[in-house]
Amino acid sequence: MFRLTMLALTALTVSAQTRAYKDGEWPSYAADLAGTRYRPLDQINASNFSKLEVAWTFKTDSIGNRKEFKLEGTPLMVNGVVYTTAGSRRAAIALDAATGELLWVHGEHEGDRGAAAPRQLSGRGLAYWTDGKQERILYVTPGYRLICLDAKTGQAIPSFGKNGVVDLKLDDDQTILPDLTTGEIGLQSAPVVAKDTVIIGAAFREGMTPKSMRNNKGYVRGFDVKTGKRLWIFHTIPLKNEVGYNTWEKGSAEYTGNTGVWSQITVDEQLGLVYLPVESPTGDYYGGHRPGYNLFGESLVCVDLKTGQRKWHYQLVHHPLWDMDISSAPILADINVNGRAIKAVAQPTKQGFLYVFDRVTGKPVWDMEERSVEKGTVPDEWYSPTQPFPTKPPAYARNGVSKDDLIDFTPAMRDQALTIISKYHIGPVFTPPVESQLGGPLATLTLGTASGGTNWPGASYDPETHIVYAYACNACLTPIGLMRSPKTLSDMEYVAGTAGQEVRNRTGPGENAGADSPLPTRAPAPSPGRGGRGGAAPAAGGGGAGGLSVNGLPLIKPPYGTISAISLDKGEIVWQVAHGDTPDNIRAALKTAGVDAPRTGQLGYNVGTLITKTLVIAGEGQVTTTTDHPRGAMLRAYDKATGKDAGAVYMPAPETGSPMTYMMNGKQYIIIAVSGGNYSGEYIAFTLPAAEEHGPTAAQH
Amino acid sequence: MALRRLSISLLIAGAVLAQEATRSVWDGVYTEEQAGRGRALYNQHCASCHADTLMGGEMSPPLVGGEFMSNWNGLTLGDLFERIRTTMPQNNAGKLSRETNADITAYILSVNKFPSGKTELPHSAEFLRDIRIDSEKKQR
Numbered sequence: 122m123f124r125l126t127m128l129a130l131t132a133l134t135v136s137a138q139t140r141a142y143k144d145g146e147w148p149s150y151a152a153d154l155a156g157t158r159y160r161p162l163d164q165i166n167a168s169n170f171s172k173l174e175v176a177w178t179f180k181t182d183s184i185g186n187r188k189e190f191k192l193e194g195t196p197l198m199v200n201g202v203v204y205t206t207a208g209s210r211r212a213a214i215a216l217d218a219a220t221g222e223l224l225w226v227h228g229e230h231e232g233d234r235g236a237a238a239p240r241q242l243s244g245r246g247l248a249y250w251t252d253g254k255q256e257r258i259l260y261v262t263p264g265y266r267l268i269c270l271d272a273k274t275g276q277a278i279p280s281f282g283k284n285g286v287v288d289l290k291l292d293d294d295q296t297i298l299p300d301l302t303t304g305e306i307g308l309q310s311a312p313v314v315a316k317d318t319v320i321i322g323a324a325f326r327e328g329m330t331p332k333s334m335r336n337n338k339g340y341v342r343g344f345d346v347k348t349g350k351r352l353w354i355f356h357t358i359p360l361k362n363e364v365g366y367n368t369w370e371k372g373s374a375e376y377t378g379n380t381g382v383w384s385q386i387t388v389d390e391q392l393g394l395v396y397l398p399v400e401s402p403t404g405d406y407y408g409g410h411r412p413g414y415n416l417f418g419e420s421l422v423c424v425d426l427k428t429g430q431r432k433w434h435y436q437l438v439h440h441p442l443w444d445m446d447i448s449s450a451p452i453l454a455d456i457n458v459n460g461r462a463i464k465a466v467a468q469p470t471k472q473g474f475l476y477v478f479d480r481v482t483g484k485p486v487w488d489m490e491e492r493s494v495e496k497g498t499v500p501d502e503w504y505s506p507t508q509p510f511p512t513k514p515p516a517y518a519r520n521g522v523s524k525d526d527l528i529d530f531t532p533a534m535r536d537q538a539l540t541i542i543s544k545y546h547i548g549p550v551f552t553p554p555v556e557s558q559l560g561g562p563l564a565t566l567t568l569g570t571a572s573g574g575t576n577w578p579g580a581s582y583d584p585e586t587h588i589v590y591a592y593a594c595n596a597c598l599t600p601i602g603l604m605r606s607p608k609t610l611s612d613m614e615y616v617a618g619t620a621g622q623e624v625r626n627r628t629g630p631g632e633n634a635g636a637d638s639p640l641p642t643r644a645p646a647p648s649p650g651r652g653g654r655g656g657a658a659p660a661a662g663g664g665g666a667g668g669l670s671v672n673g674l675p676l677i678k679p680p681y682g683t684i685s686a687i688s689l690d691k692g693e694i695v696w697q698v699a700h701g702d703t704p705d706n707i708r709a710a711l712k713t714a715g716v717d718a719p720r721t722g723q724l725g726y727n728v729g730t731l732i733t734k735t736l737v738i739a740g741e742g743q744v745t746t747t748t749d750h751p752r753g754a755m756l757r758a759y760d761k762a763t764g765k766d767a768g769a770v771y772m773p774a775p776e777t778g779s780p781m782t783y784m785m786n787g788k789q790y791i792i793i794a795v796s797g798g799n800y801s802g803e804y805i806a807f808t809l810p811a812a813e814e815h816g817p818t819a820a821q822h
Numbered sequence: 823m824a825l826r827r828l829s830i831s832l833l834i835a836g837a838v839l840a841q842e843a844t845r846s847v848w849d850g851v852y853t854e855e856q857a858g859r860g861r862a863l864y865n866q867h868c869a870s871c872h873a874d875t876l877m878g879g880e881m882s883p884p885l886v887g888g889e890f891m892s893n894w895n896g897l898t899l900g901d902l903f904e905r906i907r908t909t910m911p912q913n914n915a916g917k918l919s920r921e922t923n924a925d926i927t928a929y930i931l932s933v934n935k936f937p938s939g940k941t942e943l944p945h946s947a948e949f950l951r952d953i954r955i956d957s958e959k960k961q962r
Contacts, residue, residue, distance in 0.1 A: 187915060188908070327881060572881065622874045629871070629881040633913035669877060673887050673935075705895050706888040709958050724889055743892045752896040797883075798893040799901040 145784030147198045150246045150311040151579060152781070154388040156450035158581035160782050163734035164789035165809060170736065170758040170768025173807040176790060177221030181243065181802040184208025184226065185636035191777060192794040192802030193309075193577075193727065194246045198783035203792065204258055204272065205804065206244045206311075210636040213247055213260050213270060218785045221806060225275030228636075231264035235637025237303040238263035239326040240383075242635050243802065245577070245778070246311035248319065250346050257281075257346065259319055261308045263635050265289040267321060269349065282349030289321060289342075292351050294360075297337050306337045308383065310577070315388035315426055318343045318352060320395060322382030327629035328405035328444065329617035330610065331379075336403045339381020343395075343429055353429030357381065357399050357417050364431065365416030370503070373411040379403045380418050384577055385450035387466070389480065394432060396466055396480070397422040398447030405444035405571070406554045406601050407615040412503035414439045419447060421468050421476070423483060433483025437468070437476055439505035442497075442554055443601065444571040445471045449579030456587045456689040458486060467582070467689055469575040469591045472550055473518030474511050475687055487513035487692050497553030499603055501614055508551045513692030517685040518593035519677070520569025521549035526596075528671050528678045530714045537671045542566060545600065557602030557620040564602030564619065566669075568677065572597040578729025578779040581737070582689075583761065589687045590737050590761070592700060592728045596677035598669055674710055679721035684730065684737060686764060696764035700728065701741040702755065708747075729779025731791070737761050740776025740793055756780070756793060756807070770807060774800035843898050843954035850939020851899070851953050852928035857938060860929025863922050867911045876933050886933050891957040899943070900951030903927055907947070920945040 142148045144161050152158050165173065182188045185208035196205035196216075202224065203216040212228035235241070240263060247260035249272065256272035266288055269281035277285025290297045290304055297304035306323050313320045323339035343352040357380045359365040366374050380402045387396040402411055402418040419438040424431050438445050452467045454477075466480035477486040491507040519526060524547075527538035546555045546562040550569060555562050567573075573594050580591035604618030610626060618624040669676050680699035688695050699722030703711070711718050725742030732738070741754040754775040758767040778794030788808050796802040845851060865874065871882040878884035883893070894902055907923050909915050918926075924943045927950075932938060944950060 190905075190909065327879070329879070619874070623865070623869075625870050627870060627873075627879055628913075629879065634909075634915070638913065638915075669875075670887050673891070675888065704888050704892045706891050706957050743889060744895070745892060746896050799897055799905050 142199070146200075147196070147781045147783050148249050149197065149313065150195055150248070150385055151387075151450050154313065154315055154390060155453035156385065156387040156579065156582070157452065157584060158579065158730060158779065159583055159732045161734045162782055162784060162789050164784070165733065165782075165791065166735050167758065167760060167767035169809055171770060172810055173770040173791070174810050176806040176808040178806070179207070179216060179221050179223070179804040181207040181804070184212045184214065184228065184243075185210030187636065188801035189242055190796050190798075190801055191242055192796040192804070193778045194243055194794050194804070195729070195779045195781050196792050196804065197247065197249050198781070198785075199249050199256075201785060202272070204247055204249060206247055206260055207802070207804070208243055208636070209241070209634065211242065211244045211260075211263055213258055213268070213275065215272070215275060218783065218790065227268070227270055227275040227277075229262045229264075229266065229268060231262060231266070231637050233637075234264040234302045235262070235635060236633070238265065238307045238635065238637070239305050239632060240307040240309040240324045241632065241638065242309075244309045244311070248312040248314045250314040250317075259312045259314065259346070261289065261312060261321065263307055263637065265307045267312065267319065267344065267349070269346075280348065287344060287349040293340055293342070294354055294356065295338055295340070304337060306339070310383060310385055313386045313388060314346055315390050315395070317346045318426060319346050320386050320388070322384075322386060322397070324381055324383035325379050326632060327627060328379060328401060328403065329627040330606075330625070331403050331613060331616070332610070332626075333612050334403055334410035335376040336378025338378045339383070339400070341382050341386075341397055341424075341429070343426070355397070355422070355424050355429045355431065357397075357422075358402070359416065368414040368416040370412040373413065377403050377411045377415075384446070384448050385579065387451040387453060388426060389453055390426070392464070392481065393426040394480065395424045395426050396451040396453075397424060398449065398451055398468065400446040401441045401444055404613060406442055406617050407499070407603055407613060408440055408442055408503060409499070409501040409614055414505060415441065419445055421447060421451060421466070421478070423480065435476070435478060435483055435485070437470065437509065439508055440503060443551070443567065448576045452580060452582045452589060453480060454582055454587060454589070454689050455584065456486075458690055458692070465689060467589055469580040469589070471571070471574040471576060472569040473516040473520045473574040473593055475514050475517060475589060475591065476511055477514075477689060477692070485511065487511060494551040495548060495553055497555065499554065499556050499615060504553065514687050514694060517591060517687060517694055517697065518569060518574045518595045518683065520573065521552060522547040522566045522568055522598075522677075523549070526568070526677050528674055528676060530674070530711060530716050530718070534671050534674070538676050541669065541671070541676060554601040554603050556615070557604055557618060559620040564600035567599050567601055568596065570601065571599045572726040573599070576726040578727055581730045581732040583732055587689045588695060588761075589689060590684060590730050590732055591687065592682065592684050592730050592739055594681070594724060594726045595683050595722070596675055596679070596681040597724055597726055598675075598677060600669065672710065673706055675724060679718065681724045682722040682728065682742070684739060684759065684764070686737075686761070698759060698764040700739060700757070701743060702745045702747060704743055705745050725775075727777055729776070731780040731782060732761060733782060735761055736767055738780055738791065740772060740780065740795070742775045744775060744798060754795070756791070772805060774798065774803070843952050845952060846954045846956045846960065847899065847931055847936045848956060848959045849953075850937050851941070852931055852938055852943040853940065854932075854938045856925055856928040856942045857932035860925035860927070860932075864926050864929050867918060868926065871912065876930065885930050891934070894955045895957040897955050898951045899927065899953040899955060900947040902955065903950045904947045
């Protein structure tokens, strides 16, 4: 096996031929392998952004057997063709970049395997590869199979894997349990291709209430893009003889699972290094069955592109208990700190810290301090006495809860908020979860955890100015309470739950929702609930409906969502703005209270940014109805240098995937995925009106 | 250009349609009893994602409060009912009867503190399109 791999690698080195992509193309999920989401285009700029018009739309309803309301893809554009994933089938599609005309569609019917997949629906995108002659598209199905297609036709490449398919549940240095059909493992992010290696991570179900402390492991693998042959594997949970194994006490590395890389992977092709953002181990909020630091859980790991061998790692959270994961693409940045040139990697996070390392050595660019943190009291939990804190840049989003963060539109509202939080445990970042008690605390109230800060859409980076632009949810509250698990639910001692409420399996969107899941049945199911068999009553006065809101308003004060510009040369926040119109109900409440407040921004974790030569572009994650626009959401532009508004254009539904841009026939386009509420998934391409395309000269005619 | 014009006219058509709704969620469009049934059904079919409190999960949207109201403000109960009917519950979309979906919708209205009344929510989207979702009570 080893010799074979070496042979393949030699061949790979000789044949590797990197095509120079044009600035007007968008050849990989995050624009480039450095994760920048940046294109230096400027036809669309502050002078004309608000004049953008819909060039074409692509509704994804028919790509699968049901509509999808969670379209998260970022398309690619190469050679005049837009490629993306779409629909409840998660098909790969190719569209004409100028008109949106469907060129081909490739969907896989996976039957029971697709129906059992942990991460269904359309996924976040795909990968493009070319050697200058052949062009290929690669994506991962819900059932965890890597598909390789001819980019021109959408037909499977027969010489790749078995007839264009690599079964990712095989050859994974573990037996996926309980069987290939139902074994829990999948992936919703886009594959990455660097040189001639396809790199694939893994994702699992939401981890608030795992069925078991045992689960499949999320290893990362590299495959030959020409043949589909596995080239290497990296064990995100180390094997017995590997570095990090001893950070899993009581043999817990043997049975603990998850710890995958479900977000985007970043590669430095010149250095031949791959950057892996690793997620939480099994049990998002309870780690009593995995005592120890749990490497490489919630670690940024650098591995060799050719071999998968670990070069360095840095664990951002020891013994993870907050579902912080590492949730987005690491960003490669060549920066200059105090006159010193550094090849850096910057990692945005849910906890609102932007961690910056020398990407060659793994050493933090600014000191990282191991500070003492609160020790929790949940029985049999293992607590890390310290956690690493970056000294620079400062946190760009709230990551703890204090009384100063509470709503203060009026004194009465603040008093109500104080009453509500008195039933919760609060504290700064890394305040541990509690066992939920009816008399309080019901939970630890957290910001900057499960859905806080920067999530999967990631941030953007300008390689000219060395500034990172990051959207963050600044007020996404997650109460983390633990309850003893009923044995029928899980073999774990504790799972997420709230005292006074039934402890239930918590699922996430995308599970059981794809095209292979059971179809709607025409015969109505019986309604055993009719006649008053009620569920447990919400806990009095705390967990009740709207318990974490004050008169329907967020408990935490604005800004709810922000975009921050962070200089990597200085380690400082350059500017920060609230992103998104003030939501309707908040606008009304402010008016009633007679409070004149600036734009509040909006709650939401799935907003992504795009940056161009002069603009930061991001859509709103919520619908509003204002005097400026009918019911809808705005795609907004900000001046990159100052954060000032630079225009906005109407969208019929919120942004649910990160925007991208390209040039086609001399025109700049922006594509964005929208969906949600009653609006099913749609890609919208914007461009300037005809009169604008040739600039001021044309306007004179 | 033509597309843009098309989408604008669709929007206008949508707005006109919504304006044709003669009642709103403030007019007592469900009964307490119906919401009570809806609560049990909600706990059975919906709570594992959207939580007992309707506040949503880590990744599932809330069905109460400002974000939820922003999403549906200006649409009709018919729109909400059809979204639920055709896509929920996620693990077996479409399996619930119209009566069940109407009861659950009534429960959602009650948790959002819209007043109850003397008649139950109807079970068909056509009739529910007559009831507008207004996050604020409109003075008439």
